[in-house]
Amino acid sequence: MNAGDLEGGPAGRPVDHDWDAYTVADRDGTRRIELAVDGITCAACLTDIERGLRRLPGVVRARVNVGNRRTSVVFSPDKVTPDAVLERMAAIGYPAQPFDPALRRDNRSAEARELLKCMGVAGFGAMNVMLMSVSVWSGNVTDITPETRDFFHFMSALIAIPTVAYAARPFFRSALAALRRRSLNMDVPISIGVCLAMGLSIFNTLTHALEAYFDSALMLLFFLLLGRFLDENMRRRTAVEAETLATLRADSALKRGADGDLVRVPLSAVRPGDIVVVRPGERVPVDGEVLSGRSDVDRSLVTGETLPAPVAPGDVVHAGTLNGAGLLTVVVTAAVEGTLMAEIERLIGEAQSAKSGALRLADRAARAYAPVVHSSAFLTAAGWLMAGAGWHTALINAIAVLIITCPCALALAVPAVQVTAAGRFFRNGILLNAGDAIERLARIDTVVFDKTGTLTSPEPILANRTAVSDDLLDLAGRLARSSRHPLAEALARASGATGAIDGAREVTGEGVMADVAGRTLRLGSLSFCGIGSDVADPVRAAHPDASLIAFSDGERSAVFAFAQRLKTDAPEVIAELRAKGCRIMILSGDREAAVAVVADRLGVSEWQAEVDPAGKIARLDALKAEGRRVLMVGDGLNDAPSLAAAHVSLSPVSAAHLAQAASDAVFLGDRLKPVVIALDVSRAAYRLMKQNLWTAVVYNLIAVPIAVLGYVTPLIAAAAMSGSSLIVTLNALRLRRVAAPPAERPAAAVAAAREELAREQAEEQV
Incomplete structure (x- = not known):
């Protein structure tokens, strides 16, 4: 294959590509291009890419964002072209695609921006009102003149009224929407409590009463907005991943026109029956049938x-x-609609819609809590009026009931635990994508694992290293450096060979060969290397889960078996999950032989191989019908629908972008231990949530009768309300003792962790 084939097509014609649409001009004459990069997993990738690009003449700056897997390159257009930048990215092992600037948007959603603004306004207003409250009550009450008290109350009202009008909008909108649907959520009692606290404070200010409660209303708003913002922040974390995925999955194709020229067009311009060309190293943009060419497809x-x-x-x-x-030259059968990718996304959408129908714990509590609170306040006012009290006394007692039962404790019961649990997750390398994932994770009784990349490391290892001589392995590794086949790349790494063989040429779909000192070296399929079944069968029998490639050097030959390695802590994690009462299963799209070996090593008796995405969802539905709550752990694009369909899901950071977007949490590192930690933290958090809710209920059972009888003033009610909120917050902090990360463990454990890290770094340097 010549350079023309790689760059333009079979005839070496250039491909039209409008780079002006993908680049942005800077003031100094340079241009900037953003690239979506597949394969960025850690900080080492960042160094490789930035160093490799800076060595390209004409590249001014290169910055890699590991979080969203994009690389920003600033270059001089008169010295280097975007094509050269993409070629350099491919050469250093990180194929990239230009990211359309039109797709860029502020990562922070409109709702998150509004919540942040409201929280800032509420915090600013609460601080100023609290300063005035402290000024009023810091000395002897009898020493404060009515004029001074009224002045501070009036100034507090001037601050609090516009603050509440602005900062409480998210709760007011949600409450009104719930009332229009003739239902109740947590925002209904919150809105009523805030409005009544403000109304009573304004009334007391106008009537020169002793107490006002502006500071309580504003502090309630601030803490509730904080919890709401953190929840929204979790949900929007997948937006960047979805944008990057849209680029990496090929949103354009090389279409062959009637005159034979190749033109890059968006997928929306590709129709069934069109002919597209897929170059080496590219992702296939369409579903179709190969018209000409041979290759290996991952x-x-x-x-x-x-x-x-x-x-x-x-x-x-x-x-x-x-x-x-x-x-490959491919005749298109489906481009945008009807492709396997589109089917996977459809399955994800249906699964997520079905899962979103579940009510959160706090909303379920609000459905029962809100009617009781409102009825108590109404009956209190009615009772005092019937007893002959004036409307002012009846109203004061009713408002005292509403304030003392204001859902501060209930509203904070779940968010306080969620915030603490999210911090506990983060310190253990687990990033939440869904605010209610903790509640769902705590109740699982079945864990379903994917195999490839989840239970096993994604890169294959040489399983029969001792069966091959060192000189033959080195020679094969040097030849392997001339191939881009995944197994050849694995062989090159395993051999440690430092240089490639000159003159090597690739035979498409077969392997790579080279002439050295009058003999022909071959690396590739068994038939390409002339390896018969008498040599291959013993290797296949010894490693039934392995993929085989062969090497021949005249009369000498070798068969290399590459298998996936179990993650080091996989057996331990499976054992711990069993000890916690979980049923373990494996569902994989891989070959039966490969899955069987892994299941046997882990002692998992329930497993299925060669399962497509629809089949995985069908199995999860069957488990759901049995009454099972399933945790799905997977990493591939084929796992994304089942990750969305499961009761709750986790995926490793090395997972496909769509799998991460479909999962409820992502865990860092190459170990499975975070799965156990997530389960431990979630179960402890769920217990604390229920404890907090029961605390709020018991508090109300005690406080409400006292308030109904008129023994509680609104000021005491506000103090009691704040005390209940403090209790649930302190109870939530007990979660910090669960699953303490290494930095918080005893000194011996910390020292051991540091020694292990030092060994890993030394091995990487070697």
């Missing part, structure tokens, strides 16, 4: 199959799969 992102599949004319390819070293 389907792991879509199906979970670890072994690259050879494709030839007549074979079917799917959007989202990764083309290997061959050039």
Whole structure:
């Protein structure tokens, strides 16, 4: 394959690409381009990319954002072209696609921005009103003149009224929407409590009464807005991932026109029957049938199959799969609608819609709590009026009931635990995508694992290293450096070979070969290297879960078996989950032999192989019908629908972007221990949530009768309300003792962790 094939197509024609649409001009004459990069997983990737790009003449700056997997490159257009930048990215091992600037938007959603503004206003107003309250009550009450007290109350009202009008809008809108639906949520009693506290404070200010409660209303607003903002922040975290995925999954295609020219067009311009060209290393943009060309296609992102599949004319390819070293010409059967990728996204949408119907714990409590509170206040006023009291006394006692039962404790019962639990998750390398994931995770009784990339490390390892001589392994590794096949790359890493063999050429769909000192070296399929079943069968029998490639050097030959390695703590994690009463299953799209070996090593008796996305959802639905609450742990694109369909889901940070977007939480690192930690923290958090809710109920059972009988003034009611909020907050902080991360464990454990980290860093340097 020549350079023209790689750059423009079979005939070497150039591909039209409007780079002005993908770049932005800076004032100093340079241009900036953003690239969506597949394969960024850690800080080491950042160093490789930035250093590799800066060595390219004409590149002024290169900055990598590991969080959203994008690279921003500033370059001089008169010295280097975007094509050269993309070629350099591919050469250093990080294929990239230009990110359309039109897709960029503020990562912070409109709702999150509004909540942040409201929280800032509420906090500012609360601080100023509290300063005035302290000024009023810091000395002897009898020493404060009525004029001074009225002045401070009046100034507090001037601050509090516009503050509440602005900062309480999210609660007011939600409460009105719930009332229009003839239902109740937590925002209804919150809105009523805030309005009545403000109304009584304004009334007392106008009538020169002793107490006003502006500070209580504002502090309540501030803390509730804080919890609401954190919840929204969790939900919007997947927005960046979704944007980047849209670029990485190929939103354009190289379409062959009637005159044979290749033109890059958006997928919306591709129709069934069109012919597109897929170059080596690119993701297939459409579903279609191979018209010409041979290659190996990596389907792991879509199906979970670890072994690259050879494709030839007549074979079917799917959007989202990764083309290997061959050039493919594909006749389109589906481009945007009807592709396997579109079907996966449809399944995700349906699963998420079904899961979103569940009510949160706080809302369930509000449904029962709000009617009782409102009825108590109304009956209190009615009772005092019937007893002959004046309307002012009846109103004061009714408002005291509402204030003392104001859902501060109830409203903070769940958010206080959620905030503490989210911090506990974060310190253990777990990032929440859903605010109610904690509640769902705490109630699971079944854990379903994907295999590839979840129970096993994503990179294959050489399983029969001792069966191959060092010189043969080194020679094969040097030849492997001339191939982009995943197994060849794994062989090059395993051999530690430092240089490639000159003159190596790739035979599409077969392997790579080179002539050295009058003999021919071959690396690739068994047939390509002339390896018969008598040599291959013993290796296949010894490693039934492995993928085989062969190497021949004249009369010498070798068969290399590459298998996926179990994650180091996988057996321990499976054992711990069993001890916690969880049923364990494996659902994988990989081959039966590969799944069977992993299941046997882990002692998992329930497993299924070669399961497609719809099949995984069907199995989860069957478990749900049995009354099971399932935690799904997976990382592939084929796992995304089942991650969305499960009762709750986790995915590793190395997962496909769509899998991360569909999961309820993402965990960092290459270990499975966070799955156990997430379960421990969630169960403890759920217990504390219920304790807080019962605390609020018991508090009301004691406080309400006293307030109804008129023994509580609004000022005492406000103090009691604040005390109940403090109790639930302190109870939530008990969660900090659960699953303490290494930095908070005894000194011996910290020292051991540091020694392990030092060993890992030393191994990386070697």
